[in-house]
Amino acid sequence: MTVDVGMSQSERARLWDRLRPGRTSDDAELTALVAWSALAEPGDGIAGLLVRELGAAASLDLVFREQKFASQAELRREASAVAAAVHAAYGERGLEPPPGVRAGFLRWQPRMTSEFLASVFAMAAASGGELLVPGDAQWSNGFESLGDHAPLLLWALGNVELLGDFETSIAMVGTRAATGYGNHVATELAVGLAERGWTVVSGGAYGIDATVHRAALAAHGRTIAVMAGGLNSFYPIGNTELIARIAREGLVVAEVPFGTPPTPFRFLSRNRMIAAMASAVVVVEAGGRSGSINTANHAGTIGRPIGAVPGPITSPSSSGCHQLLKENKAELVATVDDVITLAHGKVEEPEPLADPEDPRFSRVLTALNGRTPRSVEQVARKSGIGADETAGLLGVLLLDGVVRKTADGWVSVARKA
Incomplete structure (x- = not known):
């Protein structure tokens, strides 16, 4: 050459x-x-x-x-x-x-x-990034659907193994001007997906994007941020700390070289990657002209299922979601199970290990909280069961996926429908 x-x-x-x-x-x-x-x-x-x-x-x-x-x-x-x-x-x-x-x-x-x-x-030599190319074991199978428009390579910061999670990745996108309702729904969905082992993909922007990234990280789950500019500086600037945390605990990727500015047309190009990297795309909250609708359109072009969260009919921030639903471009999603069904169809859940006739399990669950971690001793005291016995019951519930152990203690997980 x-x-x-x-x-x-x-x-x-x-x-x-x-x-x-x-x-x-x-x-x-x-x-x-x-x-x-x-x-x-x-x-x-x-x-x-x-x-x-x-x-x-x-x-x-x-x-x-x-x-x-x-x-x-x-x-x-x-x-x-x-x-x-x-x-x-x-x-x-x-x-x-x-x-x-x-x-x-x-x-x-x-x-x-x-x-x-x-x-x-x-700039590449001065970076701390990693370079991925087609054919690498970590390369996402989802990019195949983009054909000649697939990325030529990817610059990455973080755990590149996450890129291979295409089958268990969900893209969640939405408006930058998110409402309290949109942030609440985005948090619930992202936490639920993260707790079930799914990778949450988004664009690192203000609003819904930032909310789903933060929620996945808070649930100790996996998340990927796809950038429109080079990885030498993160955009938007206000989310620099968040994106840096994603690079440490998840994965941040870009297809443009270091030093490339995130121009408006590169955001539109970036959206096709978000759609391709996931097995389904969910628009949580979006106005009619939101870039999230562009991501949904890319998803439709390459055959990815699209979900849309309905909002108040009076809310301009949900008008894009309502339009997707009205035009039958998207399916209505309201729960984590809806999202997983959208991606993989109805999944049969295994029989729980915890005996539903054994009242000790319900007492332990009642003693737990979904947000505030509690120690085995605290759960034992609230449930009126010995500490050793409580630890064993928690272990069974952990296998059933209805409790989760964090660094600070045990929390309950929303039951699957």
């Missing part, structure tokens, strides 16, 4: 050793993938097609032109020459050449400078 990214091969090798621990990948392909992710905007279907069918390095060599052009006419002629070279490469492989290469080159060419690519690699 002839593109200059400001690093020698040995420097790049050290970079991959740090960004991709324990993985083996071709240096030229990795370098070209990172370059492509900087040249093309997220979801660029022509770039995705070229990388998939020709390979990242081969396709980049065919299109990369760093020189300055004297006129627009000269640039257009070069675009035609690039398209011809790509079509010839397709012909040599016995493939049907794609349309749109010429237009794609005109989009990418303004960024084709060694200085720009060197800055991308320098």
